[in-house]
Amino acid sequence: MADNTQETSTPDYTMGYEDSAVERLSRFTAETDAAYLMAHLEPGMRLLDVGCGPGNISVGLASAVAPGEFHGIDMKESQVELAITAANDGGHSNARFQVADALYLPFPDNHFDAVHCHSFLMHVPDTMAVLAEIKRVLKEGGVLGAREPIVEKFFIEPDIGHLNKFWAIFSAVMIANGGHTDMGKELRARFSEAGFVKVVATGALETWGSPSETATLAEYVEYVMRGTVDDQAIAHGITTKDEIDALQEAMEVWKEDPGAFAAFSWGECLGRKP
Numbered sequence: 001m002a003d004n005t006q007e008t009s010t011p012d013y014t015m016g017y018e019d020s021a022v023e024r025l026s027r028f029t030a031e032t033d034a035a036y037l038m039a040h041l042e043p044g045m046r047l048l049d050v051g052c053g054p055g056n057i058s059v060g061l062a063s064a065v066a067p068g069e070f071h072g073i074d075m076k077e078s079q080v081e082l083a084i085t086a087a088n089d090g091g092h093s094n095a096r097f098q099v100a101d102a103l104y105l106p107f108p109d110n111h112f113d114a115v116h117c118h119s120f121l122m123h124v125p126d127t128m129a130v131l132a133e134i135k136r137v138l139k140e141g142g143v144l145g146a147r148e149p150i151v152e153k154f155f156i157e158p159d160i161g162h163l164n165k166f167w168a169i170f171s172a173v174m175i176a177n178g179g180h181t182d183m184g185k186e187l188r189a190r191f192s193e194a195g196f197v198k199v200v201a202t203g204a205l206e207t208w209g210s211p212s213e214t215a216t217l218a219e220y221v222e223y224v225m226r227g228t229v230d231d232q233a234i235a236h237g238i239t240t241k242d243e244i245d246a247l248q249e250a251m252e253v254w255k256e257d258p259g260a261f262a263a264f265s266w267g268e269c270l271g272r273k274p
């Protein structure tokens with residue numbers, strides 16, 4: 001369901017905050033999913049994680065810059081609470097989290113050595129406004145690292161019951177909510193447009209290819225179909241209840257297929273404030 005409870009620059013957050021959505025994020029770590037940025041971090045740096053969610057990546061970033069200050073912000077209080085718990089459990093005493101809107105970061109100009117975004121820019125309707133705000137809080141020469149999906153390049157094989165039609169439905173809903181489903185391939189262009197320099201883009205593939213992984217993916221995709229996309233997609237005339245039912249049944253068959261394999265494409269980008 002779209003989350004319309006927040007007066008923020010992301011008024012309709014497509015993914016929602018149910019357990020399945022939070023569980024999906026637990027797969028991410030700084031070591032595996034922010035490696036492209038970790039190489040540029042040093043102890044003593046001051047780092048900001050924008051749209052930090054439940055903090056799975058944040059805690060690794062906090063370790064990388066300790067004893068420097070780590071700050072995480074998210075518009076949703078429940079996610080900030082989870083991130084605080086994760087940091088406390090891991091003994092990350094340099095980590096601070098707070099509720100904030102990415103368009104109004106509660107920090108002075110020229111404050112951070114590094115800023116990180118993961119699976120976040122895709123949700124904010126006004127990409128250039130949020131990049132300008134991030135640039136404001138970065139120091140001269142500070143680094144911005146972002147990693148975002150390229151939904152157009154997601155695949156589920158074999159394509160039982162035209163399962164991959166789901167990505168088109170998902171993208172149409174997210175775009176109707178002001179999101180950018182292929183932000184991962186636009187990062188280098190948007191960073192350059194925002195005035196960042198030394199802008200370099202890379203990419204990565206996230207895969208599901210074992211019985212436990214295909215079961216995990218099926219559970220998540222079914223959550224997205226049922227929990228976030230179906231009512232909106234049907235209301236917008238993008239799909240029908242029958243089609244969603246059929247896709248969900250196909251997903252149940254797919255996860256047991258011995259050849260089941262799926263992959264999500266990610267774009268990554270680094271840029272510096274001049």
Ligand SMILES: C[S@@+](CC[C@H](N)C(=O)[O-])C[C@H]1O[C@@H](n2cnc3c(N)ncnc32)[C@H](O)[C@@H]1O
Nearest residue numbers: 009010025051052053074075076101102118119
């Ligand atoms: C898909 S989650 C990613 C969380 C985390 N970065 C990760 O990858 O594990 C996106 C997060 O961005 C947050 N978010 C979206 N728009 C925001 C905004 N305008 N200001 C602050 N947080 C925002 C959402 O609340 C959500 O927790």
